[in-house]
Amino acid sequence: MPTNSRISGLRDHTPQERLALVAEGAGLEASALDALGTESGLSLAQADHIIENVVGLIGVPVGVATNFTIDGTDRLIPMATEEPSVVAAASNAARMARDHGGFTTSYTGDVMIAQIQVLDAVDPHGTRFALLEARDEVLALANEQDPMLVSLGGGAFDISVRVLPTRAGAQVIVHLHVDVRDAMGANAVNTMAEAIAPRIAEIAGTRTLLRILTNKADLRLTRARAVFDAELLGGAQVADDIVAASAFAEADPYRAATHNKGIMNGITAVVLATGNDTRAVEAGCHSHAARTGRYSALSQFEKDADGNLVGTLEVPLAVGLVGGATRAHPTAQASVKLLGVETARELASVIAAVGLAQNLAACRALAAEGIQRGHMTLHARTVAASAGADVDEIGEVAARIVADRKIRVEHAREILAELRAGRGSV
Template identity: 35%
Template sequence: MIAPISGFSKLKKEEKIAWLSQTYLKESESAEGILRQYWNEDDNLQQLHDEFTENTISNFYLPFGIAPNFLINDKLIAIPMAIEESSVIAAASKAAKYWHNRGGFKVEVRNTIKIGQVHFLFKGDEEKLKQFFNTCKPQLRDAVSSITKNMEKRGGGVLDIELKDKTSEMADYYQLHCSFETKDSMGANFINSCLEKFADTFKTQAENYKDFNEEEKHPEIIMSILSNYVPECIVRAEVSCKVEELSDDKKIDSHTFAEKFLTAIKIAEIEPYRAVTHNKGIMNGIDAVVLATGNDFRAVEAGVHAYAAKDGKYSSLTHAAVENGVFTFWMEIPLALGTVGGLTNLHPLVKVALEILQKPNAKELMEIVAVAGLAQNFAAVKSLVTTGIQQGHMKMHLMNILNQYNASSQEKETLIHYFKKHTVTHSNVEEQLTLLRN
């Protein structure tokens, strides 16, 4: 029986690893060495990484790659992507090249409003609460003036504060529903600081409101927190061309391709089982850029998937149509991103990623990320309705299988050449590698 450990966070990194080795890694001869192998040789750089989070014992690396040739609003961009999944960067690059010759990607940010809420319980007269809120609202804004002054200089700040009655869904439940503009910052800390100040001020003002009875003077603040659901922080990306220009494959003509593509998108719109995998493909592109630029991919994931279910049923985020002989493929998604604050100012590779993107502001980064998702989805659906997804994916996965079997450089070269004309499966690779070694 393993006993709990006290004071683990206070141990030095070497001591943490020693405890792990003695407690959970007794049978491993290599684990301790692998943990040290991934430390940075630069002590200052390693300390920086150690301080990004708690109880750090090593670094977990992801490949940092580039998808070139993205023509976005007539500007050529190379997009950095941090991802481990085979074929994602290759697919994005292929889609970028495909659409570069057909006019490129058109994209616009529709809005950048972000939301935060103060959730509270109020047992009393609703009309009196509304009157109190109207009286209190200017004081709520005044209370955060010291927090918002710098943001306001950049054109941001608190946009509005609303009182929302949610008592039909839960007894005594109300919200202060607050909207914010945070400009080039993702704004989580700014929003949460404002919300907590709103809550304190709201509670204090209620205690002194003359028209409340004793119970009404004490609304119960449950929590104050931003929302990662940002349905008003929307970016739209699209591509279009004449149907005749679509096909680059001799095995399928343009009109047949367009029909199959539209049908595949329609299936993702109406069938949740397909929609989830369909949208996961979109997020392959989005998450990789979000991660490479130091943004919160978990928040983006949560908000995007919630948006996919906004009409009461989970559905495709992308859509396609043919009108007057023109094929159009588009997507509207919510993205709350930042290019200042957080890791954007700290992580050296994030700084490089933003330099590669020519130091975009938050709106420009939203556009780039949305395009990466649309491109990824186009590449995936194109493969599905033509060659099938596995042909390209397994060829990219070949190197992972070879590395799994510790293939030498010569073995890799031989088998890469062999599988240019043969189907890649795990068993086929294993078989050919065995034959080669014998």
């Protein structure tokens, strides 16, 4: 049964009811998502096998973004984040793109790069040529380290060599290009780099130092595009203002840092929910934003001939479905089931689409009403809880502080005291 991502009124249900509705929308048995509940998620014993010196767990809320159509397929998208408004904003932006076909994506491949640093070469340019001449030998040695990856159609397939001027003198840097298929790829490429380093040192007649992947995964790019309906955005003026805001972020690194943070609100939430490496993805995206030598926006917005807004985003996404926490963490496994993705490419496409949706939502809020109005309204429940409200008091306290336009902890405490005093006097 195909997924239906259009679940109306999901926010009006309890968490338990939402989980059942989401499972139904994804065509899954409700039990398939049990690990998203607090009782069946990651145990302390399981955590002890994932990292060292385990003493406890920290819970992060997992919400589900609705309305997404990506490359013609509906997806219900798990997002792990502590920030209010992120899930709602992504869902709303996806709704605005839905009638225009949703999100379309493209992908450059599952290629990661390992770097081997060669020091003290007497003739760096001659050393570069000697290493390139040994290409086939180096690739064969690398592929001996992972016959399973090679059997799946992946493995090392090329090298490149650079002479890099540094303050410590010229260094020769070897790049090993590896198709890692559906893995994130760090373990595979690091193993290969360490295996070929001694032979590279012999060929170079000197020594190697660092042997490790780069998180600047610019051979693993994902691109997402969507058309957002101008009327749903709020009209032609809002669309024009989003274009102007986008141009600001492209031109100014101070604005670009916050613009890109909005993109990462969506990207990191899906990366975390699926057990992938948030730090690697964030490093890759921010390095891509500075690829011209100047930090700039990762996305662009412009108007099409019909006056609708066209958003585009290009980011490196080193994510996978094989190994690591994705396989070891039960909640990550449940998130992948909910998504219904079967390849790293599909997962990357989902992540890029969510990043673009999140970015559009933030730009719209800034252009139309200011970021605080919507964000702080959704933040009110967190403020109420911080003020000490119980579960059955949070809704009323949140509603009152929103109505008073004083979404602050001290005001929430005043409201809470009034409510409790009133109940005590009955």
